[in-house]
Amino acid sequence: MTPALQLDAVSCTFVSRDDPAQRYTAVSEVSLTVGAGEFVSVVGPTGCGKSTLLNVAAGLLAPSRGTVRVFGEPLAGLNRRAGYMFQTESLMPWRTARANVMAGLEFRGVADARAQADEWLKRVGLGGFGDRYPHQLSGGMRKRVSLAQTLVLDPDIILMDEPFSALDIQTRQLMENEVLALWAAKRKAVLFITHDLDEAIAMSDRVVVLSAGPSSHPIGEFHIDLPRPRDVAEVRVTPRFVELHQAIWSVLRDEVLKGYRQQLAA
Numbered sequence: 001m002t003p004a005l006q007l008d009a010v011s012c013t014f015v016s017r018d019d020p021a022q023r024y025t026a027v028s029e030v031s032l033t034v035g036a037g038e039f040v041s042v043v044g045p046t047g048c049g050k051s052t053l054l055n056v057a058a059g060l061l062a063p064s065r066g067t068v069r070v071f072g073e074p075l076a077g078l079n080r081r082a083g084y085m086f087q088t089e090s091l092m093p094w095r096t097a098r099a100n101v102m103a104g105l106e107f108r109g110v111a112d113a114r115a116q117a118d119e120w121l122k123r124v125g126l127g128g129f130g131d132r133y134p135h136q137l138s139g140g141m142r143k144r145v146s147l148a149q150t151l152v153l154d155p156d157i158i159l160m161d162e163p164f165s166a167l168d169i170q171t172r173q174l175m176e177n178e179v180l181a182l183w184a185a186k187r188k189a190v191l192f193i194t195h196d197l198d199e200a201i202a203m204s205d206r207v208v209v210l211s212a213g214p215s216s217h218p219i220g221e222f223h224i225d226l227p228r229p230r231d232v233a234e235v236r237v238t239p240r241f242v243e244l245h246q247a248i249w250s251v252l253r254d255e256v257l258k259g260y261r262q263q264l265a266a
């Protein structure tokens with residue numbers, strides 16, 4: 001079956017604005033696929049190039065070398081089959097929760113945008129909050145609105161960059177379970193970036209480990225054979241989870257230490 005997303009030998013080199021002779025290759029020769037309906041996480045040390053890869057998949061950044069295919073077609077420009085959810089707040093503060101969720105649909109000229117937005121707000125547990133502005137919602141609620149804003153457009157591929165990193169642990173686990181439930185219902189391809197190995201294992205079908213930069217590349221790939229449906233809090237205490245964690249951490253640990261050393265030296 002044609003993968004939803006296929007990165008083939010992708011490298012990204014950034015040129016310094018002040019001194020064009022200075023270059024930094026963030027990722028090098030990265031090949032990565034996400035099957036239709038597959039949930040794949042990418043973990044790696046801080047600054048290794050996880051967001052860079054996601055930006056490439058989103059079509060926001062053209063790779064310096066290599067190719068990106070979306071359902072078999074070469075990607076040129078924005079990836080219109082993908083929806084994104086980023087670490088930072090993505091809500092427009094001057095729009096209500098409903099108006100934020102509706103924005104993308106309005107842009108596409110969808111006639112029943114309001115009804116669809118209300119339906120999605122209900123699905124993420126915010127049925128009664130459509131008229132609130134972002135500042136009148138908690139951090140977790142704002143993330144739920146962002147999730148609705150992404151999913152209302154029914155993308156075939158969902159790209160998530162540490163979407164829950166700013167949340168407290170309980171809210172985070174609730175959101176992770178909600179994402180898993182929504183994903184199970186629709187089975188879209190997900191590329192999930194996180195620095196949290198527990199989160200990656202609990203949620204994914206496959207975990208890809210990136211080396212520390214520069215020239216970061218995959219150094220391990222693990223199939224997560226934990227049964228579904230999963231509760232992210234409960235699955236963490238199962239023996240198989242612990243086994244997988246140990247196996248992946250043994251690959252990731254040295255890279256994390258390298259990443260820290262590089263950050264301190266910078």
Ligand SMILES: Nc1ncnc2c1ncn2[C@@H]1O[C@H](COP(=O)(O)OP(=O)(O)OP(=O)(O)O)[C@@H](O)[C@H]1O
Binds near residue numbers: 048
């Ligand atoms: N536009 C850019 N210009 C120059 N360097 C960049 C640019 N974007 C990213 N980089 C560099 O590329 C490297 C990878 O950055 P990236 O944000 O992809 O890492 P990350 O793994 O997502 O980091 P974190 O885990 O801290 O979020 C970093 O060293 C960063 O400074």
